[in-house]
Amino acid sequence: MIKIFGQLRYHWQPDVSILVVYWSLSLIPIFVGLSLMYESSRIPTLVLFSFFLFMLLLGLGVHRYFTIYEDGMLGIITANPFTPKKIAIASIKKVEVTKTSITLFLDGKEKGRTFCMRKWPKKYFVNALALNEHFQGEVELMDHLTHLDYFEVYYGNTQKD
Incomplete structure (x- = not known):
């Protein structure tokens, strides 16, 4: 980040x-x-x-990165000219988070797009995406029961209450 x-x-x-x-x-x-x-x-x-x-x-x-814009768009910057450069955050229906990657599922598409990210940029990206006012989808933590790492931070507040 x-x-x-x-x-x-x-x-x-x-x-x-x-x-x-x-x-x-x-x-x-x-x-x-x-x-x-x-x-x-x-x-x-x-x-x-x-x-x-x-x-x-x-x-x-x-030269591969995400940028979250304030107008509700997610910029996917890559060298590939055939992939969409900007997608609406409201069109993301699900984000699957694993230890090494995230997968974005868009409306109208069954297959998601997988992006490998390091631990902390992935955490900050998922937090920024989930807290965005345009995001209407769900975030699913896939391997939080097998690998104890920063996923404990997400469930830390709910387990104490």
Whole structure:
């Protein structure tokens, strides 16, 4: 979670299998460039191009985050041009929270979209989404009985009363 220009950004990553494949492919140009540089005494343009390609893939790989706008929209920022950039918070009918990810279920769609998040950005994102006045859905904590971690905070107030 980072605050830039007054907006909170909650960083996410895609599913673990896609994540491993993407980062493996993004590291290939830098290793090819380094091996070509080792073979010659000067720096060829192919090495510079492979380093530039690695930096581009690195920038695209970390440029994934959510932004909650005050007009009731949820911005899903990603490098994929075929996914919706903004969705209405009122159209989210269910949010499933697990230890490593969240899944958003939208109105009219059976299959949800899964986003892997670290522990604390996920907690703050779910809190901000659930407390938003436009949110009409439900938040379901999926593995709160198997892994005791920050899910205890959600149920801490209700168990004491």
